[in-house]
Amino acid sequence: MTTTAPTPAARHSAPKVRLRGERSPLASAGLHLTLIVASVIAVFPVLWVLLTSLKPAAFATTTDFFKETTFENYTNLIQNTKFLTWFGNSLLIAGLTTLLGVIVSASTGYAVSRFRFPGKRGLMWTLLVTQMFPVAVLIVPIYNIMASMGLLNQPAGLVITYLTISVPFCAWMMKGFFDTIPREIDESGQVDGLTPFGTFWRLILPLAKPGLAVTAFYSFITAWGEVAYASAFMVGEDNLTLAGGLQLFVNQYGAQWGPMTAASVLIAIPAALVFLFAQKHLVTGMSAGAVKG
Amino acid sequence: MAVHTSQSVAKAADDDTVARGRSRGTGTPTPPGRLRRALSTHWYAWTMVAPVVVVIGVIIGYPLVRGIYLSMTDANERNVARSIGVNHLPATYEFVGLDNYTEALTGEQFLGTLGWTLVWTVSCVTITFCLGMALANILNRRIAGRSAYRMALILPWAIPGFVSVFAWRFLYNEDRGLLNKILSGGGIDGIPWLNDPTWAKFSVIAVNVWLGVPFMMVALLGGLQSIPSEHYEAAEMDGATAWQRFRHITLPGLRPVSTTVILLSTIWTFNMFPVIYLLTRGGPGEATQILVTQAYKFSFEISPRDFAQSSTWGVLILVLLLIFAAVYRRVLRTQGDDW
Numbered sequence: 001m002t003t004t005a006p007t008p009a010a011r012h013s014a015p016k017v018r019l020r021g022e023r024s025p026l027a028s029a030g031l032h033l034t035l036i037v038a039s040v041i042a043v044f045p046v047l048w049v050l051l052t053s054l055k056p057a058a059f060a061t062t063t064d065f066f067k068e069t070t071f072e073n074y075t076n077l078i079q080n081t082k083f084l085t086w087f088g089n090s091l092l093i094a095g096l097t098t099l100l101g102v103i104v105s106a107s108t109g110y111a112v113s114r115f116r117f118p119g120k121r122g123l124m125w126t127l128l129v130t131q132m133f134p135v136a137v138l139i140v141p142i143y144n145i146m147a148s149m150g151l152l153n154q155p156a157g158l159v160i161t162y163l164t165i166s167v168p169f170c171a172w173m174m175k176g177f178f179d180t181i182p183r184e185i186d187e188s189g190q191v192d193g194l195t196p197f198g199t200f201w202r203l204i205l206p207l208a209k210p211g212l213a214v215t216a217f218y219s220f221i222t223a224w225g226e227v228a229y230a231s232a233f234m235v236g237e238d239n240l241t242l243a244g245g246l247q248l249f250v251n252q253y254g255a256q257w258g259p260m261t262a263a264s265v266l267i268a269i270p271a272a273l274v275f276l277f278a279q280k281h282l283v284t285g286m287s288a289g290a291v292k293g
Numbered sequence: 294m295a296v297h298t299s300q301s302v303a304k305a306a307d308d309d310t311v312a313r314g315r316s317r318g319t320g321t322p323t324p325p326g327r328l329r330r331a332l333s334t335h336w337y338a339w340t341m342v343a344p345v346v347v348v349i350g351v352i353i354g355y356p357l358v359r360g361i362y363l364s365m366t367d368a369n370e371r372n373v374a375r376s377i378g379v380n381h382l383p384a385t386y387e388f389v390g391l392d393n394y395t396e397a398l399t400g401e402q403f404l405g406t407l408g409w410t411l412v413w414t415v416s417c418v419t420i421t422f423c424l425g426m427a428l429a430n431i432l433n434r435r436i437a438g439r440s441a442y443r444m445a446l447i448l449p450w451a452i453p454g455f456v457s458v459f460a461w462r463f464l465y466n467e468d469r470g471l472l473n474k475i476l477s478g479g480g481i482d483g484i485p486w487l488n489d490p491t492w493a494k495f496s497v498i499a500v501n502v503w504l505g506v507p508f509m510m511v512a513l514l515g516g517l518q519s520i521p522s523e524h525y526e527a528a529e530m531d532g533a534t535a536w537q538r539f540r541h542i543t544l545p546g547l548r549p550v551s552t553t554v555i556l557l558s559t560i561w562t563f564n565m566f567p568v569i570y571l572l573t574r575g576g577p578g579e580a581t582q583i584l585v586t587q588a589y590k591f592s593f594e595i596s597p598r599d600f601a602q603s604s605t606w607g608v609l610i611l612v613l614l615l616i617f618a619a620v621y622r623r624v625l626r627t628q629g630d631d632w
Contacts (some may be wrong), residue, residue, distance in 0.1 A: 031431050038428060039445035041503070045460040046452055048471060052463070063474050104344045111341035118335065123342060130353050131557065132614035134564050134585040134607050140592055140600065141356030164352045167345055169557070196337040225453030227567055228589075243455055257463060264456045275451035279444065282511050 046268065049261045057258030073262035082237055083263065086245035089234075091270065093155050093241060094223040097162040101219035102212055105167045109174025109211075110200050114186060124175075127168040135228050143232060153239050161229050166219040173218075177211035178204065210281035217278035224271050242267050357611075364393055364604035370597035386601070393605040402587075403606070407613075409494070410563065410583040417501045417562045422555060424502065425509025430543070432510070433517040443514075450507035458571040461500045462487070490580035493573050497581050501568050509554060516550030517543070552625050560614055584610050 023031075051065055053074070059067045077083050112120060142161060143152070151157030181204060189199035205212070227243040234240050246263060366386045374384040397403040432443055449457060464471050465486035473483035486496045524542045533541070564585045569575060575582035575590065582590070584606055592603035 028436075031434075031436055035428075035431060035436070035442045035446075038424075039442055042446050042448050042507075045457065045464055045503075046448060049456075049460045049463065063471060063478075104348075107341040108345045111338040115335070115338035117338040119339075119342075123346070126349060127345075128618060129611075129615065130349060131560050132564070132611055132618070133353060133357070134588060134610045135566050138353070138356045138360070138607075139589075140603075141359045142352060144359075145351065145355060160348060160352060163348055167348070171345060200341075221451070221453065225455055227455050227571070243453075246455070260459065261463070264459055268452050268456050271453050272451050275447070279447065279451075282447070 049264050052257060053261035053265045055258070073258045074266070077259050077262050077266070081259075082240075082245065083266070085238055086240050086242045087266070089155065089239065090224060090241040090243075090267075093158050093162070094220050094270075096155065096159045097166065097223035098216050098219045100159065101163055101166045101170060102215050104163065105170035105174050105215055105219075106205065106208065106212060107200070108167070108171040109176075110178050110204060112171070113175045113178035114183070114196075124172075127172055130164065130168045139228060139232055142229070146233060153234055153236065157233055158230060158241070159223075161233070162219075162223040162226060165226070166222040170215040170218055174208070174211050174215060177208055181207055213278045213281035217274055217282070220274045221271060224267075360604045360607055363600055364608045365390055366601050367393075368600040368604075370600070373600065389601075393601055394609070397602075397605050397609060403584075403609070406579070406582055406584055406587050409581070413494075413498065413501075413581075413583055414559060414562045416498055417505065417565075418555060418559050420498070420502050421505040421509050421558065422551075424506050425513050426547075428506070428510045429513035429517055432514055446510060447507045449504055450511075454504065454567050455571055457504060458500065458568060461496075461503075462572060465496055487573050488577055490577055493577055493581050497569055497572055500572060501562065501565060504568065505558060505562070509558065512550055512554045513547060516547045520546035552621075556618065556621055559617065563614060564610065 054069050054071070055062065055064075055067045056070050056072060108123075111117070112124060146152045146157040146161075149157075151160070185203055185207070186196075186199050189203045190196075194202065225243070230241045230243040231247055234244050237245075242263075246260075246267075365388060367389050368384070368386040372384065372386040374382065428446060432439060432446070436442075452460075467473060467483060467485050467488055470486070472486065477483055485492055487493050520542065524546070525538060528538050528542055563583075565583070566585050566589065569581055569583055569586045570589070573581045575586045579587070588603045588606035588610065591599045591606065
């Protein structure tokens with residue numbers, strides 16, 4: 001597989017300009033080959049699901065790439081199930097999580113990056129420690145809390161829960177990102193009479209777009225793809241999210257792969273769109289964030 | 294990048310001053326005195342972190358305390374407070390101290406599961422890190438079609454986890470999955486990917502690596518791009534070989550990123566619930582059960598549901614990870630971290 005990669009990669013991790021001439025055609029071919037193999041492995045499972053969804057259900061397990069291409073899996077799915085309702089629920093929950101997640105983690109990250117305040121160390125540790133919490137321990141008590149607050153079966157309940165998953169990591173990453181923005185900018189803001197909030201909102205936030213894009217992407221993906229809480233907290237066919245809905249759907253359709261693959265494709269589309277939007281910022285945002293993490 | 298940023302910032306700052314000056318002539322006067330200024334700074338900082346503190350306190354803090362309490366009782370489905378119809382039955386479970394912990398730590402089940410969890414975590418993180426490092430290094434060079442490759446390689450990250458796991462189940466299917474069909478096309482017997490204990494272990498690790506490489510690669514790619522190219526130029530002047538440059542510039546340059554992503558991905562992998570649960574449900578038998586899926590099983594899948602046992606395992610998971618994180622930070626304490 002790709003295990004041969006480290007050697008050629010390691011050899012020439014130096015600046016591109018200098019090394020472009022130094023690379024032999026053979027090395028180039030090797031690099032391309034490695035990348036192609038890796039890309040195929042990365043893309044193939046997803047592609048295969050897409051191709052399968054376009055075959056009639058009866059041919060779902062054939063090995064042909066195309067066989068009597070049809071959209072019947074999709075029309076079935078949309079007409080005969082509550083798929084669109086689930087889709088809407090998921091979109092609402094993921095959208096809210098993203099919006100709130102970005103705001104909250106940006107402000108937390110900024111506070112931790114810029115201010116020295118009592119409790120900062122503790123907060124940083126808490127953010128790290130919350131990553132370590134096993135779902136299994138939390139799910140029952142959180143369920144009880146949500147029940148007592150009347151948030152069960154409400155989008156708000158899931159949004160809050162998802163925030164506890166996404167915000168710690170995002171805040172950490174934003175902290176690292178803000179660390180790379182020179183402090184002089186804040187100081188100039190203060191000199192000009194801006195409050196710390198004003199400085200944050202008007203000066204720093206616009207500069208942090210790559211970091212914000214990554215945070216948004218991460219929050220969205222977290223909320224969109226989460227299974228355990230979603231299936232525990234939401235009941236009733238109209239309230240389900242996609243993750244929960246799909247479980248029903250497995251039982252309903254037994255071992256039929258056709259409709260399942262169509263559902264998977266439709267579920268993957270919004271995530272892919274958010275990804276496309278965020279991807280050009282991904283490397284910059286992550287690097288700044290992770291370098292100082 | 295840095296230069297560009299600071300220029301645009303300076304401009305933004307200027308514009309802002311003008312706008313501000315007009316709209317809010319009074320501004321906020323800087324409070325005199327060091328103490329008051331410090332206080333007001335803290336006030337802002339505290340306000341900004343308040344939402345996180347409140348949400349984490351309620352959603353994580355309470356369940357944690359409750360979990361620790363439950364782990365010291367003999368709570369299970371039959372003796373917790375519950376309602377049957379209109380009758381409300383009070384809880385009858387009792388405090389048993391550390392019995393659950395002694396039982397878990399001396400029993401074979403916990404230690405056995407822990408062993409596989411460690412194998413799972415170490416192999417996933419190692420393989421993911423090495424592949425991510427290799428791909429990041431290749432992608433960091435000038436190579437035709439670089440952005441297309443990058444898009445393709447990040448794709449697994451963009452697909453919701455349960456969809457990818459489903460895709461893999463579909464490929465792994467023993468009778469009709471594509472992998473076995475390809476093998477049988479080559480005259481090889483189908484492999485019981487998810488039904489044989491050893492193969493199942495291999496399969497879950499493969500899927501988790503597939504899921505984890507994009508994150509690793511993106512993070513390391515960012516790290517590579519932040520290493521100043523002057524360092525490489527200087528090294529080339531001094532006649533350093535490619536390996537020496539990698540060993541003495543790239544690796545140390547990636548150290549801050551690497552330590553962070555290894556720490557995070559170790560924690561995530563250790564608790565990687567969805568991959569195991571959706572792929573094998575811990576089976577065949579208990580072969581691929583990691584600590585977190587087993588804890589989930591205790592409180593949701595066995596009868597009677599054993600909340601005490603589940604909480605005990607959960608607390609042990611947390612303690613193990615805390616010890617790991619503390620040791621890790623101590624050993625690799627990076628300079629300049631002020632927390």
